[in-house]
Amino acid sequence: MDQKNNETGGDGVDRRKFLKCMAWVGTGMVWTMRGGVLSSRVFGADAAGAAEPGDFTFVQISDSHIGFAKEPNKDVTGTLKLAIDRINALNSRPDLLIHTGDLTHLSKAAEFDTVDQVLKGAKVGERFYVPGEHDVFADDARAYVERYGKGTKGLGWHSYTHRGVHFVGLVNVANLKPGGLGTLGAEQLDWLKKDLEGLGNSTPLVVYAHVPLWTIYPKWGWGTEDSAAALELMKRFAAVTVLNGHIHQVMQKTEGNVTFHTGRSTAFPQPEPGKAESPGPIKNVAANKLRGMLGLSEVKYAQTQHTLAVVDATLE
């Protein structure tokens, strides 16, 4: 897909205007960085050209906060189900479902039960999780680790290679220091170093964690204090995609070889950094506007180009 096709879509429709319109009706879009040009297309549409045998997709959902029952969303289970419906309606079945944390609101067993029950309905290959701070409230995170810790280290960090793409799930919500931000810690960084050691520079990396691994707004705790040490270990890789949650809104930036992306919540939106007294749910959302502020992300991997394209969709 070149830039020209991208702009006009080959059908005479101005792609920018079209996307603006589609975004308004809640259809997501994909942003692909190729040759320094940001391109976009509609959520759920097939990638440009025929899919190659090595191509695959995976989905990211985040911040489901099961157990939350206040304004602006008294049915967070319902909106999580909507997100799963969107996944199940995709043209191609995602190989993986990644939940980037805050599955629950208060780490209660019944909340985790509900999450499991709803996610069971997702037509995906495998499911992976990293905890958010709301999942590790009780009993030193035992409730989380008992359910999702199998085959992981620490409080749930893990890695695997899927069809040539190396995935790393990191935990940055435990053992936090007073006055600090999210933390990975020396033990996890040491593990990460060893985990990446054997990989060639051309291996695409997908790294996910709950709290953003880039500093978005430290005043609200939106960053990870030792993320630079982790990113240093990834510098030699040609393409790194970092997926986070926590801030309940889409933000993206590219820095060299690394694309940072935060996904929407399936439960409630939060204010833009600094646009409110504090983080927390935006309460005064009209009922018919809420779904447009919640969502999920689909990531497509094109093997021939070694590119990953992130598609954000709302639940509208």
Next chain:
Amino acid sequence: MPRMVLLAAAGAGACGGGCQPIPGSDPRGSAAVNGERPLALQSEVPAPQTRQISIDNFTFSPAQLTVPAGSTVVWVNHDDVPHTVVSNAKAFASKALDTDDKFVHVFTAAGTYPYFCSVHPHMTGQIIVK
């Protein structure tokens, strides 16, 4: 000695409903009679208090609080997001406090007790016990 007057008044208040003082157990009596208590009573040690710290917009308010030893501090979470109250030195730690939940801790020993919210660590506060 305003302190003695205060205590006497408090004692009278506690018993004011017509309860019968048990001989020898009345603090006023023992203070006045055996001559050992007045020293403590005359000292400037303030009486323990019960003070409240409110959690609003991801902030402990007041962020710094000074109380006499023996005081009770009650934290109340007014946010829609759960928080915790955890001493940096692990002297005390609350469970997750959902909206309107309270955490109560009695500070018996003098000292400085910095604390934070263990899930939103940019939220910090300090209790000074004198």
